[in-house]
Amino acid sequence: MGFKNSVIWLYFSSPRNFYPFAGKLIPWFGWLAAVLMIIGLYIGFFVAPPVLSDQKEYYVIIFIHVPAAWMSMFIYIIMSLYAFIALVWNIKMSEMMATALAPTGAMFTFLALWTGALWGRPSWGAYWVWDARLTSELILLFLYIGFMSLQSAIDDPRRAARASGLLAVVGAINVPIIYFSVRWWNTLHQGFSVQPAQTQQLMDPSIKWGMLILALAFWMYTIAVVLYRVRTIILERERQTTWVQELVSSKS
Amino acid sequence: MSESSLLLASRSMLVRDLTLAMRRKADVLTTLFFFLIVVSLFPLGVGPQMEMLRGIAPGVIWVAALLASMLSLGRLFSDDYQDGTLEQILLEPHPLSVLVLSKVLAHWLLSGLPLVIFSPLLAMQLGLDGEAIVLLLITLMLGTPALSLIGAVGAALTLGLRGGGVLISLLVLPLYIPILIFGAGAVESQNAGLGAQAHLSILGAFLMLTLVFAPISTATALRISMD
Numbered sequence: 513m514g515f516k517n518s519v520i521w522l523y524f525s526s527p528r529n530f531y532p533f534a535g536k537l538i539p540w541f542g543w544l545a546a547v548l549m550i551i552g553l554y555i556g557f558f559v560a561p562p563v564l565s566d567q568k569e570y571y572v573i574i575f576i577h578v579p580a581a582w583m584s585m586f587i588y589i590i591m592s593l594y595a596f597i598a599l600v601w602n603i604k605m606s607e608m609m610a611t612a613l614a615p616t617g618a619m620f621t622f623l624a625l626w627t628g629a630l631w632g633r634p635s636w637g638a639y640w641v642w643d644a645r646l647t648s649e650l651i652l653l654f655l656y657i658g659f660m661s662l663q664s665a666i667d668d669p670r671r672a673a674r675a676s677g678l679l680a681v682v683g684a685i686n687v688p689i690i691y692f693s694v695r696w697w698n699t700l701h702q703g704f705s706v707q708p709a710q711t712q713q714l715m716d717p718s719i720k721w722g723m724l725i726l727a728l729a730f731w732m733y734t735i736a737v738v739l740y741r742v743r744t745i746i747l748e749r750e751r752q753t754t755w756v757q758e759l760v761s762s763k764s
Numbered sequence: 765m766s767e768s769s770l771l772l773a774s775r776s777m778l779v780r781d782l783t784l785a786m787r788r789k790a791d792v793l794t795t796l797f798f799f800l801i802v803v804s805l806f807p808l809g810v811g812p813q814m815e816m817l818r819g820i821a822p823g824v825i826w827v828a829a830l831l832a833s834m835l836s837l838g839r840l841f842s843d844d845y846q847d848g849t850l851e852q853i854l855l856e857p858h859p860l861s862v863l864v865l866s867k868v869l870a871h872w873l874l875s876g877l878p879l880v881i882f883s884p885l886l887a888m889q890l891g892l893d894g895e896a897i898v899l900l901l902i903t904l905m906l907g908t909p910a911l912s913l914i915g916a917v918g919a920a921l922t923l924g925l926r927g928g929g930v931l932i933s934l935l936v937l938p939l940y941i942p943i944l945i946f947g948a949g950a951v952e953s954q955n956a957g958l959g960a961q962a963h964l965s966i967l968g969a970f971l972m973l974t975l976v977f978a979p980i981s982t983a984t985a986l987r988i989s990m991d
Contacts (some may be wrong), residue, residue, distance in 0.1 A: 527847045599984075654938040661934055674988045675921045679935060682917060682981055686939050693942035697949060 527746045529756050534739040541736035543666060548729035555722035556685045572717070573631045576738065579727035581624035583734060584652060587617035591659075594645035595677030607673035611663060612741040616734050618656035625649055644698040648691045655683045669749050773858045775868040781870035784843075793840065796878045799832040803886045814891045821890035822900055822951040826907075829879050830940050833908060836875040837915040837936070838929050840867065841986070845923050854990055861979035868916045868979070876908035896951050896969070900961055906967040907947040912977035913971075916938050920985035943970055 524530045556575035562568070591613040599607035628646065629639040640646065659676050666672035750756045806824045807817055840950055844850040853863055883904055887897045918936035922928040950963035 590870060651938050651941060654934070658935045658938065661931055662921060665922070665927060665931050671988060674991075675985065678917075678919060678981065678985055678988060682939070685977070686942075689942050690938070693945045695947040 522656055525603050527605055527608070528753070529752050530605055531746050534743050537660055538736050538739050538743075541732045541739070545729050545732035545736055548725055548732060552722050552726035552729050555718055555725065558753065560718045561716050566722060567635055568632065570634045573627050574606075574725050575722050577624060577627040577631055578723050579730050580620045580627065581649065582727055583730045584621035584624050584649065585732065587613055587620060588655070588680075588687065589684065591617060592680040593709055595680040596684075598677050599674065599681065604749075607677060608745045609738070610677055610741050611673055611743055612738045613734075614656055614659050614663070614676075615741070618660065620730070620734075621649060621653040621656055625653065642698070644691075646696040647698070649692045651690055651694070652687070655687075659683070703745060770858050770862060773856065774862050777863050777866040778870050779855075781867055782873065785870070785874045790872050791836075792878065795832050795836045795875045796882060799828050799834060799879050800882065800886065802828040802831060803890070807890070818891040821887060821892050821950045821970065822896075822903075823884055824890065825883055825900065826904075826944055826948040829876075829883070829904060829908060830911060830937070830944060832879055833875055833911045834915060834933055834936055834940075835929075836871070837912075837919045837932055840916060840919040841923055842919075842928075845990075850923075850986070851990065854986065860983035864916065864920075864982045865975075865979045868912050868982070871916070872909050872912040876912055880904045880908060892951070896954065899954055901949050902964060903947045903950045903960075903967060906964065906971055907943045909935050910943055910967075910971045910974045911940060913974040914943075916982040917978055917985055920982045920989060923986070923989040943967065946970070 524533060552575060556572050560572065560575075563571075591610050594606045594610040594613065598604055598610060625646070628649075632641065633639050659680055662679055663672045663676040666675060747756055747760075793945060793991050803824055807819070810816065810820070841850060844853065854860060856863060875966045882899065884897045887900055893902065915932075915936050918939075921935065922932045923929060946963045950960040950967075953963055954960045
């Protein structure tokens with residue numbers, strides 16, 4: 513069984529085999545994302561109660577904010593795992609996946625920060641506070657931007673992928689260190705700390721379900737978009753190979 | 765390869781880098797003056813009230829040290845890269861990470877240590893008292909080598925790239941944040957009566973961690989860049 517599985521993985525680690533496979537998967541994940549997003553937003557707008565403890569309707573931004581924040585961290589982990597695999601086993605497809613994940617991760621990080629600011633204004637009275645979680649999310653955005661700028665600064669695609677991959681791995685080691693440092697820094701300053709503990713106890717199950725379904729929708733969206741992007745990267749990086757040239761000439 | 769030849773190689777690397785720097789003293793002095801000027805700009809920007817300056821002094825000195833250390837990173841490998849020395853270093857029969865460590869040590873002696881030595885002067889200008897100055901000196905002593913070590917990874921990754929100088933700040937500054945937090949936090953924690961023991965221990969731990977992992981990562985990054 514193990515042998516068979518590893519053969520399948522090796523089969524798809526070749527860009528030539530992965531390209532058509534990714535093409536077949538995209539519509540599935542795309543439609544799943546759309547359907548789940550509609551269900552999640554319906555729960556958010558019509559099923560969930562209009563009040564969450566002391567917060568009024570504006571709290572419904574939670575349905576975008578929390579899943580986006582989850583995805584921003586999750587994608588960074590996956591990205592650095594792909595980068596690690598690419599560095600250690602020298603798998604080209606893995607490099608391309610890491611490259612393809614970064615823009616989506618950065619987008620979710622930005623979305624989490626932006627919706628957080630919009631939510632913070634009515635509930636805390638400020639768009640931005642130097643809370644530990646906000647600060648580490650901002651640093652995560654910087655890490656994504658560093659990854660993407662290093663990638664775009666290097667012309668040779670192979671070096672670009674490997675250099676930014678190493679940066680992603682170094683960054684992943686640092687993420688927990690940064691998080692705990694920022695938390696300690698924050699408690700030392702006795703800053704604004706928002707503990708959602710009481711809120712969570714009072715939380716209506718429909719809110720929890722809405723958040724989970726939207727997180728799943730974002731996840732499916734990420735897979736669809738990343739597969740689409742990785743197909744473009746494959747075409748770009750493999751353009752000298754015969755199979756890409758045949759593919760392009762047969763299409764045109 | 766015997767052990768002594770590795771020691772010899774890393775020592776001659778250190779001596780070579782220091783000698784080269786001594787032949788061009790301006791490079792070393794530029795970093796130091798940058799540090800002095802940046803710190804002097806803060807009172808001009810925020811006002812001369814001694815009370816406030818005392819409050820922000822550790823943070824200001826630390827941020828300035830961070831920027832100064834980062835600015836000098838560009839030179840860490842680029843000269844050797846341009847004249848082909850780096851390729852020779854990569855071909856050496858010794859572990860690249862050990863040779864990298866000597867280069868980083870040279871970098872710290874030339875750009876980190878002068879900042880540490882001059883920081884009490886600036887701290888006095890910003891109104892810190894004797895005890896706080898000694899503490900700040902210790903944090904800088906522990907923290908600036910770690911800055912050089914982390915920075916080396918960024919310098920190796922951006923080797924020979926256009927706009928490498930700006931890019932390196934984007935890569936390295938987020939990774940400097942923990943050191944900044946505990947370095948600048950030590951004095952404040954001491955003033956708050958909590959003691960700085962924990963901060964110093966963590967800074968020491970960061971130094972040990974980077975001492976082990978940064979040379980390996982830098983060596984990998986150099987191999988990627990020179991591929």
